Amino acid sequence: MKISRRRFLKLFGGSVTAAAIFQACGIPERELIVQSPLEMPEDMVSGTDNWYATLSPGEAVSSGIVVRVMEGRAKKIEGNSDYPINQGKHNVVAESGLQGLYHPDRISSPRIRRGNRGEDKWDEISWTDALSRVSESMTNLKKSSGVVLVTEPLSSNLNLVVNKFVSKFNVKHVQYELIEKTNLRWAVKKVFKQDRIPDFDIENSDYVISFGADFLNTWNSPLRYSRGYSNFREQSTGSGRGTLIYVGSHLSLTAANADKWIYVIPGSEGILAYAISYVLLDKYESDVKVSDEKTWLKVLSQYAPSKVKELTGLSESEIEELAKGLVKHKRPLVLGGGSVGAYTNGMQNLEAIYMLNVLLGNVGQKGGVIFNPTPPILKGFPDHLSDYANFAHMRELGSSAKSGEVEILLLRGVNPVYGVPGFKTCLSEIPLIVSFSGIMDDSAMMADIILPENHYLEDWGSDIPNPGPGYPTIGFQQPVVRPFFEKRGIHLGTKSFPDVIMALAEIQNIDLGLNASNYENVLRNFVDELFKLKRGSIKANNSRDFWNGVLQRGGWWDVDDRVVNYELGSIPVPTKLASARFSGNVDTYPFYLVPFELGSLTDGRGAHLPWLQATPDPITTVTWATWIEINLNKAKELGIKEGDVIKVKSEYGEIEAFAYPHPGVSPDVLAIPIGQGHESGDRYSSARGANVLSILSPATDEESGAWAWASTRVSISLTGNNSPLSKFENIAPDLSVDEGGHIIKITSGE
Amino acid sequence: MLPGEFDRSKLTRGLMLKLGMLGIAGGIASLFVLVMLAFVLSAWFGRPLEIFSVFGFNEGPTQPIAFPHDVHVNKIGLDCTFCHRTVTEKPAASVPSVGLCMTCHKALGGDKEGVQQLRQYYSAGQPIDWIRVHRVPDHVRFVHEAHIRFFSGEKNVVNRITNSSTQITIENALKIDPNVREGETISVAASQVCSTCHGDVASMPKVKQIRPLKMADCVNCHRDNNAPTDCTTCHY
Numbered sequence: 001m002k003i004s005r006r007r008f009l010k011l012f013g014g015s016v017t018a019a020a021i022f023q024a025c026g027i028p029e030r031e032l033i034v035q036s037p038l039e040m041p042e043d044m045v046s047g048t049d050n051w052y053a054t055l056s057p058g059e060a061v062s063s064g065i066v067v068r069v070m071e072g073r074a075k076k077i078e079g080n081s082d083y084p085i086n087q088g089k090h091n092v093v094a095e096s097g098l099q100g101l102y103h104p105d106r107i108s109s110p111r112i113r114r115g116n117r118g119e120d121k122w123d124e125i126s127w128t129d130a131l132s133r134v135s136e137s138m139t140n141l142k143k144s145s146g147v148v149l150v151t152e153p154l155s156s157n158l159n160l161v162v163n164k165f166v167s168k169f170n171v172k173h174v175q176y177e178l179i180e181k182t183n184l185r186w187a188v189k190k191v192f193k194q195d196r197i198p199d200f201d202i203e204n205s206d207y208v209i210s211f212g213a214d215f216l217n218t219w220n221s222p223l224r225y226s227r228g229y230s231n232f233r234e235q236s237t238g239s240g241r242g243t244l245i246y247v248g249s250h251l252s253l254t255a256a257n258a259d260k261w262i263y264v265i266p267g268s269e270g271i272l273a274y275a276i277s278y279v280l281l282d283k284y285e286s287d288v289k290v291s292d293e294k295t296w297l298k299v300l301s302q303y304a305p306s307k308v309k310e311l312t313g314l315s316e317s318e319i320e321e322l323a324k325g326l327v328k329h330k331r332p333l334v335l336g337g338g339s340v341g342a343y344t345n346g347m348q349n350l351e352a353i354y355m356l357n358v359l360l361g362n363v364g365q366k367g368g369v370i371f372n373p374t375p376p377i378l379k380g381f382p383d384h385l386s387d388y389a390n391f392a393h394m395r396e397l398g399s400s401a402k403s404g405e406v407e408i409l410l411l412r413g414v415n416p417v418y419g420v421p422g423f424k425t426c427l428s429e430i431p432l433i434v435s436f437s438g439i440m441d442d443s444a445m446m447a448d449i450i451l452p453e454n455h456y457l458e459d460w461g462s463d464i465p466n467p468g469p470g471y472p473t474i475g476f477q478q479p480v481v482r483p484f485f486e487k488r489g490i491h492l493g494t495k496s497f498p499d500v501i502m503a504l505a506e507i508q509n510i511d512l513g514l515n516a517s518n519y520e521n522v523l524r525n526f527v528d529e530l531f532k533l534k535r536g537s538i539k540a541n542n543s544r545d546f547w548n549g550v551l552q553r554g555g556w557w558d559v560d561d562r563v564v565n566y567e568l569g570s571i572p573v574p575t576k577l578a579s580a581r582f583s584g585n586v587d588t589y590p591f592y593l594v595p596f597e598l599g600s601l602t603d604g605r606g607a608h609l610p611w612l613q614a615t616p617d618p619i620t621t622v623t624w625a626t627w628i629e630i631n632l633n634k635a636k637e638l639g640i641k642e643g644d645v646i647k648v649k650s651e652y653g654e655i656e657a658f659a660y661p662h663p664g665v666s667p668d669v670l671a672i673p674i675g676q677g678h679e680s681g682d683r684y685s686s687a688r689g690a691n692v693l694s695i696l697s698p699a700t701d702e703e704s705g706a707w708a709w710a711s712t713r714v715s716i717s718l719t720g721n722n723s724p725l726s727k728f729e730n731i732a733p734d735l736s737v738d739e740g741g742h743i744i745k746i747t748s749g750e
Numbered sequence: 751m752l753p754g755e756f757d758r759s760k761l762t763r764g765l766m767l768k769l770g771m772l773g774i775a776g777g778i779a780s781l782f783v784l785v786m787l788a789f790v791l792s793a794w795f796g797r798p799l800e801i802f803s804v805f806g807f808n809e810g811p812t813q814p815i816a817f818p819h820d821v822h823v824n825k826i827g828l829d830c831t832f833c834h835r836t837v838t839e840k841p842a843a844s845v846p847s848v849g850l851c852m853t854c855h856k857a858l859g860g861d862k863e864g865v866q867q868l869r870q871y872y873s874a875g876q877p878i879d880w881i882r883v884h885r886v887p888d889h890v891r892f893v894h895e896a897h898i899r900f901f902s903g904e905k906n907v908v909n910r911i912t913n914s915s916t917q918i919t920i921e922n923a924l925k926i927d928p929n930v931r932e933g934e935t936i937s938v939a940a941s942q943v944c945s946t947c948h949g950d951v952a953s954m955p956k957v958k959q960i961r962p963l964k965m966a967d968c969v970n971c972h973r974d975n976n977a978p979t980d981c982t983t984c985h986y
Contacts, residue, residue: 010779011779014779014782014783014786017786018782018786032881032882032885033879033880033881033882034845034879034880034882035845035877035878035879035880036845036846036847036848036851036877036878036880037847037848037877038847038848038849038872038875038876038877039847039848039849040847040849048840048841048842
């Protein structure tokens with residue numbers, strides 16, 4: 001039968017609609033699940049959620065979070081809108097706490113090594129057994145000072161407990177952080193005479209120059225700065241949209257957000273800062289504050305823009321432009337950090353950079369540098385020592401370990417086997433290594449006894465953020481769920497680290513003087529003291545209500561207690577800046593190696609969490625890998641395509657990683673992210689990527705002894721291998737076309 | 751032949767045949783459209799009409815274990831609240847844990863396929879992921895407890911309800927106790943309320959949704975029973 005076009009289309013449309021309807025009717029079966037848990041006391045099922053406030057420990061600063069808990073299981077993490085640092089914002093690191101809590105490779109009981117170190121063969125032992133072994137070893141020491149405890153920088157009550165422990169047990173305490181803040185702290189102490197890192201009032205500033213500080217992603221307190229940044233751009237206070245300039249050798253997220261990214265020769269950022277200072281003093285004396293102008297000008301004249309052109313790679317007009325920007329805006333602010341503070345002259349660079357704030361007179365002003373007051377009740381636990389140099393202490397530890405002076409090494413919250421190149425070789429002379437890690441990281445792999453600690457969502461704690469928000473803040477951490485391995489009984493499972501310390505003291509019949517039986521009670525004592533102050537954010541009639549209030553809000557702070565005295569006294573006249581020294585000569589090793597942190601993996605501690613591994617780097621969108629950012633033209637010149645496996649060699653070692661040619665990197669720089677290349681025991685971080693730290697020069701800062709991790713030169717060679725990079729961008733072209741623009745059909749190839 | 755060009759005098763047999771076929775085809779198409787409309791509209795406003803259950807609509811979803819309510823309730827006599835325990839206290843009625851099922855089935859049930867599957871789940875330490883049958887959207891907060899509380903307890907049996915929180919109609923009362931008479935008081939247990947919205951689950955080998963559970967359904971019942979019909983009753 002003949003059928004007309006109209007008729008055909010009607011029928012066609014009708015049958016397609018019908019097909020769609022038939023397909024779509026009904027909810028897809030897997031969309032909604034109601035689960036029968038294996039065992040559940042009936043009174044726990046409610047279909048309602050509870051939210052608990054606690055802290056998410058960050059690399060630098062903890063953020064306040066609230067955790068949604070249903071039937072005893074943590075379901076979702078959100079930012080705590082009350083907590084002063086992040087005020088409701090949170091990041092991917094905070095979110096991933098859930099994966100850490102329910103990680104399949106969590107260590108569920110104390111372990112003792114079987115076989116050789118690093119073989120990852122363990123026997124489970126009970127807590128009684130494990131603690132008595134450690135206690136016995138501590139009693140049988142040959143040298144009285146042979147025990148070393150390495151922790152991350154501690155604050156508040158944990159610092160108190162550890163301090164008591166180390167003093168009563170005669171233990172040496174080393175505070176270690178991989179990306180150390182040593183130079184920042186020393187520069188702050190020298191320039192601002194402050195023990196605590198100041199708060200930077202980005203939200204009220206209108207012109208920010210950041211020298212290498214990737215404050216939107218990884219530097220210092222990124223949540224707080226990102227929060228401020230949004231207001232900085234909106235400037236609802238009336239002076240118009242703020243301008244951000246970024247000076248540095250890597251196109252970080254902050255650089256990508258900046259109005260201008262200025263690349264200077266690595267190591268010369270301090271020189272640039274002095275050049276800008278010179279222009280300020282020379283051309284804009286009325287706008288700058290300094291008492292001894294003549295001496296300053298004389299000293300800084302060697303850094304006049306005309307003299308530093310070759311050193312920095314910037315023209316005179318560009319330098320003058322920067323200085324002009326600083327004085328033409330009402331509230332300029334200058335920040336420095338990251339790789340700029342990680343050369344051999346890093347501390348001096350930061351000194352020069354932060355000095356600009358003093359010259360501009362923004363210290364203590366809106367939109368400037370705001371000092372943080374000392375939080376109350378710090379007696380007994382000094383924290384975040386302003387003159388501490390972490391890496392120098394680790395080096396010292398390494399050498400004393402090599403010479404057999406360390407008998408017991410206790411590691412908690414740190415991963416030096418990963419982060420300190422060569423540290424692994426120092427371990428062979430240490431008879432006993434104890435790790436408190438809850439996951440089998442690189443350092444735990446080398447331990448003899450593991451005393452796994454609770455995950456932070458299962459633990460009590462308190463933290464004094466440094467930098468604070470400009471007023472005293474003490475964050476409180478509480479368990480939001482029962483310890484996951486509680487089901488293994490009291491002799492197995494995980495325990496809270498400070499509780500273990502206190503248990504060790506009890507075994508040895510030593511009174512730590514804490515007046516508490518466990519860490520929770522230490523915190524209660526502390527909160528009782530806070531209550532007596534009768535000030536701050538929590539109002540209550542008795543200490544019990546006060547305690548509840550503190551836990552409900554997630555902390556205690558006092559917005560009325562601010563620094564009022566901004567008298568800086570005499571400002572030290574700048575001395576000659578040493579030039580940065582790099583390992584390897586420029587002919588054999590033509591590239592500057594710039595390692596950088598990712599917002600997800602940070603210093604490598606996030607590598608065992610798949611959500612963090614799968615979080616794309618904001619600039620390159622690469623996931624689950626280590627890549628080498630190489631200049632596009634340079635790559636073409638060397639015949640390197642994306643995905644090529646490249647060997648990067650320094651004087652100290654070599655690694656292999658994938659090439660990622662891109663235009664936002666200088667031809668003489670290679671930028672490689674930190675965080676992968678673990679020799680660990682968990683399924684997500686082990687045997688993945690490369691550890692760029694392992695090829696870095698061990699050179700240190702001339703002034704502070706901090707590790708100069710940006711002072712390595714490298715060379716590259718091709719291996720001939722190639723593999724597609726796991727990234728999000730450009731992986732799905734809409735349609736593949738040939739040169740004539742014709743659409744190419746993709747077939748199976750057979 | 752052009753459309754519209756119909757010349758009576760030229761009406762041949764072939765033409766009549768073609769016209770007839772066109773008419774039949776048109777009729778089938780219209781019928782088809784009507785049926786589709788009936789299906790789509792009935793599904794959108796409520797449930798697909800019963801006549802479509804021939805095609806498999808209206809049946810409940812296939813569950814990981816084919817749990818038969820009819821065996822457990824009608825045959826054995828288990829009460830609804832024996833398993834769905836939090837219905838009188840909490841918003842959600844809750845499904846029982848696997849452990850609860852095993853209190854009987856670790857010994858009972860023989861070699862039935864479903865029981866074997868259950869035992870496998872328990873020994874493997876696996877929770878059972880049931881496919882949800884009854885669901886309201888996320889912006890609706892339904893609290894079981896309030897509804898059970900309202901309909902259960904001591905009720906007077908009446909012909910016509912004047913106070914729905916203390917009275918029950920004779921028809922509904924007869925379902926509970928066939929010997930009850932008007933004017934008497936009857937005690938309604940929590941589990942006797944369930945079928946109001948969930949239907950006769952006791953006889954269902956496979957649970958399916960029998961009421962549309964759209965907003966009109968809820969609001970009508972609220973109105974009939976003098977319950978609050980304010981927006982914030984359910985949307986908050």
